[in-house]
Amino acid sequence: MTNLQSSTFNLQQPEPTLDARSHAGRIAVAMPHSDVPGAEAPPAELLRRDLRLPELSQLDVVRHYTRLSQLNWSIDTHMYPLGSCTMKLNPKVNDAIAAMPGFADAHPMQPAADVQGALAVVYGLQRTLAEITGMAETSLAPLAGAQGELAGVLVIKAYLESRGEKRTTILVPDSAHGTNPATASMAGFDVVAVKPQPDGDMDLDALRVALEEHGPTVAALMITLPSTLGLFDRNIVQIAEMVHAHGAQMYGDGANLNAMVGQVKPGDLGFDVMHINLHKTFSQPHGGGGPGAGPIVVKEHLIPFLPSPHVVVDADEDERWKMEDGSGSGRPSSIIHPPSSATYRLHDPERTIGRLGAFHGNFGVLLRAYAYISSLGPDGLRAMSEAAVLNANYVQARLRGAYDLAHDRTCMHEVLFSGRKQKAQGAKTLDIAKRMIDYGYHPPTIYFPLVVEEALMIEPTESETKETLDAFCEAMLQIAAEAETQPELLREAPHNAPLRRLDEATAARKPVLRW
Amino acid sequence: MTTETRPVEARPLVTEPHPYIPLTPDDRAAMLATIGVASTDDLFTDIPAAYRNPSINIPDALTELELLDEMRTLAARNRTGSDYACFLGAGAYHHFRPSLIDPLVMRGEFLTSYTPYQPEVSQGTLQTIFEFQSLVCELTGMDVANAGMYDGASALAEACLMACAVTGRRRIAVSERVHPNWLAVVQGYAHGRDIGVDMMPHPAPGATFVLSDEHACLAVAQPDFYGRMSLDAASWGEAAHAAGALFLVAAEPISLGMYRPPSEYGADIVVAEGQSLGVSLSYGGPYVGLFACRNDYIRQMPGRIVGRTADLEGRTGYVLTLQTREQHIRRERATSNICTSQQLIALSASMYLAALGPRGLRRVAELCYEKAHYLADRIDELAGFRVERDEPFFHEFVVRPQKPPSEINRALIERRIIGGLDVSDAIHNRMLLCATELNTRVEIDALVEALAEVSR
Incomplete structure (x- = not known):
């Protein structure tokens, strides 16, 4: 039983690339034969000798992309308070x-x-x-x-x-x-x-x-x-x-x-x-x-x-x-x-x-x-910006005791915190961001703008309900408490994501950019 | 100031619930209390009062039901390849789109995610980019590819700027047979950087381009704007390299299903419009530009790049990499200001290639070739038309009719046929016709019959 593999829907198992899934002789979508008389072939010197594209069954292709989609977080699945990116509802009617x-x-x-x-x-x-x-x-x-x-x-x-x-x-x-x-x-x-x-x-x-x-x-x-x-x-x-x-x-x-x-x-x-x-x-x-x-x-x-x-x-x-x-x-x-x-x-x-x-x-x-x-x-647009600004200020009001504000004044549609207090406690802004993943929130924009130390920029948008904002704020407060008492929990986060932290240094030093 | 102001209103702006804005009056009151202000107006006091609450003269909101009705009415005012036989190409092509693409690409996890800055929760996007890069390399024969550019035209413009960065030269040579709209984009980008552009006359068969040692690159299209596949491309590449310039090739992805890749005739950078790989025409966009080059130039390559790595526990994963080329790190010294990769469109293109595989892509290319040649042969039989055949062509070709192409096209549209592009402003009284796998023999014969009627 040593070769037993988990099924493809085990989230801890990496999804093979299209190339690794490929098996010569399969096809996911067939194309018809020609309904016109054959033409004289182009000069041979123009023609291709081989083409190495993956060969997959239709179910292979469907499962591959369905499975990959499940490794992504998105607005449709998670609150995504990425500052300066305005991750609002994307209406399906559009x-x-x-x-x-x-x-x-x-x-x-x-x-x-x-x-x-x-x-x-x-x-x-x-x-x-x-x-x-x-x-x-x-x-x-x-x-x-x-x-x-x-x-x-x-x-x-x-x-x-x-x-x-x-x-x-x-x-x-x-x-x-x-x-x-x-x-x-x-x-x-x-x-x-x-x-x-x-x-x-x-x-x-x-x-x-x-x-x-x-x-x-x-x-x-x-x-x-x-x-x-x-x-x-x-x-x-x-x-x-x-x-x-x-x-x-x-x-x-x-x-x-x-x-x-x-x-x-x-x-x-x-x-x-x-x-x-x-x-x-x-x-x-x-x-x-x-x-x-x-x-x-x-x-x-x-x-x-x-x-x-x-x-x-x-x-x-x-x-x-x-x-x-x-x-x-x-x-x-x-x-x-x-x-x-x-x-x-x-x-x-x-x-x-x-x-x-x-x-x-x-x-x-x-x-x-x-x-x-x-x-x-016109009224809806005005209500949209008003709610976006109200939501950001609400998050600011609820979190200002736990995180340092970059500027203590009324914000607009996004609020900018600094993680300097938590950094001194042993958890950097990056660690806070990764810990948020464990709580089910996409991290905000971090280390931008560059002029603010340990920047954490939260943009809730007008699309979220007060219940979601409250749950988000509770999680942020909990993370601030963890930074004080057990910062290693943040430093090692995420614990519950499909992958742990990735080695970006090796990726840049020895680039592997294709199969 | 020209805008009227109006008194600040205490009432909520939207009195009925709006599907996109969920805060209720209760929510607002509780939140304002937490913030410690009396009204939302207190949150906007940084805006000078004289400029607050301008009037906005646009129509009132529509519900979803009303909106769909209105948009259907507008959509019905377009005559498209969904109800008409389409023989129009010229840089955007009417191809079959496998049914699996839309439901997969429109999955919310792909559709509504951001740039994958947090790799632990973005492996889906990151792996699909890695796969896209790999597929583009296989298709073009090149060593490395990026995650995608805005479209083929801007990819070529960026390739020209990259060639200038690689060679340290400030003039570029571009074949006059590159798509005229692409040429215009190249000129705009070059003007921004004060780079000179030389439009190169197309050499006669057997001859080559004449470059100088000031040229950073020679950029050509294969097939060219008029659909022709030259037998001389390798000698063009040699001419570019002899002048110390890079050889840039704008390719057509479907054609690469049967024609040899540009890597085999000396290309240093290959770009292409990715629309033909399973992407809707959508009146010109969004599309995706393919961009691939030789290994030597990775660090001058614009755009986003994904690399394979491992997580703390040694599991395979993917990350954005080589980001020190990019604007958010290098700012004014970046290789480009590009900040997107048309990811969703690149994803459609990957799905298309995965669905068809080598056999399917080759079949599509051959169908295009055979149908275009059948159409050309039938048109040659007509009095009053001549197909230009001085060089081999793929799925587009130039026809010289006796009547003006615009007049012919007007007659064709009445017969539910979208005719070819009128290129008379470039070559006197010519039409550029295209056929793809979507054009049935019945449609082709109908076009030929219509052309015969029109010219009578």
């Missing part, structure tokens, strides 16, 4: 809509006349995001948040070039997400970091010094609002005025927009361009790391430089956006049913920065965002 054949089978190179439904969605979302953010126009072309950043910075670069200005520096707070400096660099800019003051707001003196020191070479300030510290910068209007006074542009990183929707419009605060992560605020599932979408919204002066393509309408569509009840201040009855006279088409903005992808953006993601916004409406 997936159903994206799978409708009229959308899923639309070919990106079809003439506009044959895809008016798809273009109406794109146009409607362009208008909606501009309205929500208080900006003039939207481009839905960027394929991810980081690509939205790149697009936004390239738009600024093109705008400045069109004015004959040679500005080569972008200011980035040192609490920023790593994509900000990486993006500035990809767009050919030098990066200058600006430090926050102790209360978490940007240090206006440091900003003034940076603006004066780099003077006419500053192209933009890239700033996340609320900041990556989970705080709304109280000086944001003044910051925008200072930046504009130096002839520079205000770039907003919209990663944390979930806190602001319906509460305040970034356009009103002085932002010139902002990217939005549809996979955060607008419920696109993260999919284990994509796909997302990173639209940018811009003020009037940047519209000519937007990425290509952009969707425009030939009828006087703007009329539809004026109030239909005659008061002039209300909202249109529907962005869904366009007037029969409307004809949508793709358009290259006159001084476009060009294309970001082969086609028109991640349409399947755009559909889900459109469906999500349609499900909430």
